Amino acid sequence: MLNQIIQDAINEQINNELYSSYSYLSMSAYCEHKQFAGAASWMRIQSQEEYNHAMRLYDFLIARNGRVELSPIAQPAIDFDSIPNVFVQALEQEKVVTNQIDALYELAFKEKAFAALVELEWFVQEQVDEEKAARDIVHKFEMIKEDPAALLDLDRELGARDASDAE
Ligand code: MG
Numbered sequence: 001m002l003n004q005i006i007q008d009a010i011n012e013q014i015n016n017e018l019y020s021s022y023s024y025l026s027m028s029a030y031c032e033h034k035q036f037a038g039a040a041s042w043m044r045i046q047s048q049e050e051y052n053h054a055m056r057l058y059d060f061l062i063a064r065n066g067r068v069e070l071s072p073i074a075q076p077a078i079d080f081d082s083i084p085n086v087f088v089q090a091l092e093q094e095k096v097v098t099n100q101i102d103a104l105y106e107l108a109f110k111e112k113a114f115a116a117l118v119e120l121e122w123f124v125q126e127q128v129d130e131e132k133a134a135r136d137i138v139h140k141f142e143m144i145k146e147d148p149a150a151l152l153d154l155d156r157e158l159g160a161r162d163a164s165d166a167e
Helices: 004-033 037-063 083-110 114-144 148-159
Strands: none
Touching (some): 004 037, 037 114, 037 148, 083 114
């Protein structure tokens, strides 16, 4: 059984993951608006991935006989400076989530919530992958700058992301 402190913190992280999902969906909509269909598809898959993260914590709370308490999801950004800037913002968002996961892990450690620690280990590792994926794309946009042919190529590459890889 999870104590109330851990339950509240996991419920808060469910909200953080849902916000992250909502934010990626808004980024996807912006990319569609700018006719970058590949980037839009990448962001939409990422949104689904964040939803899956929320549901992982949701299922964990239920498995531990905890209570899921959903709260309002904040409005995400709607406008961005450019397509490359969308990915810069995505990387910044992942850094924020990494800090949230680290804080939750530290709390679970302090509260001796061992099952939660094991569950959260997956999230600690996932954040390493999430930051790397976003950073790699930001780096590619920095390299190609305004070259239209290279931008089209990168959009095609982003569009090739497989929806089934959304963990
Ligand atoms: Mg996540």
